[in-house]
Amino acid sequence: MAWLWGAGIVALAAAVLYWHIVVTEGAYLGQGIVTLLYDRYAHKYNRIKEFNPQEEHLFVAAPLVQALGADFEGVLVDVATGTGRLPRAMRAHPGFHGVVVGVDRSTRMLAEARDMLPDVPLVVASAMRLPFADGSAGAATCMEALEFFPRPVTGLRELARIIQTDGVLLATNRIGWETKLMPGKTFSSAKLTRLLTDLGFDAVKIRPWLDIYNQVWARKTPSRH
């Protein structure tokens, strides 16, 4: 009987560990653990994700260039840039004439980005406290990352803070059954719209993207800031 209890405890511990490390990627264990995991697997990230340049162009860079306008020459801050997926897509778009800056807490993820984007400014910093002045970015993006932040609402607040009046936000919000295993890390579309409105955005649009994310678009309302 004792062995049965032992096996049960081991199975439970393994399930909890799997949830913490694989499903939620350390999100409930603090920024340090999330960063440690991304540092550890940075060299495999691009291989695992298999980014398709055509899809990145069609579903990320092209709509962003359209939202920014052809004459955009400002700063686009990509928060939690990882290996530079969004900067790569933007730099490959002939219609993008702005400056893209990547921010991430994982130095190894940024090292991978630097290999492919040697002239893109990459900053090691936490999304919980971005090292940019209020209203200093014409646009800010945050792809596939909000759910790994210790406080996703603080992440959104920081994005809102650095975006200038009339600037553009593109973020992603995790959807799908796994969100049930990530309480407090994802939002319903209604809650997200309310939150972004409270943070001074309008024109909030939420569209399906990939299998497990929605893209969230919004523009900083001129009259409120």
Ligand SMILES: C[S@@+](CC[C@H](N)C(=O)[O-])C[C@H]1O[C@@H](n2cnc3c(N)ncnc32)[C@H](O)[C@@H]1O
């Ligand atoms: C799934 S990856 C997404 C990377 C990239 N945006 C993409 O779409 O490929 C999540 C990224 O968020 C970063 N990250 C997680 N928590 C962070 C935090 N608190 N501050 C800054 N970056 C963070 C990780 O280091 C990792 O590079």
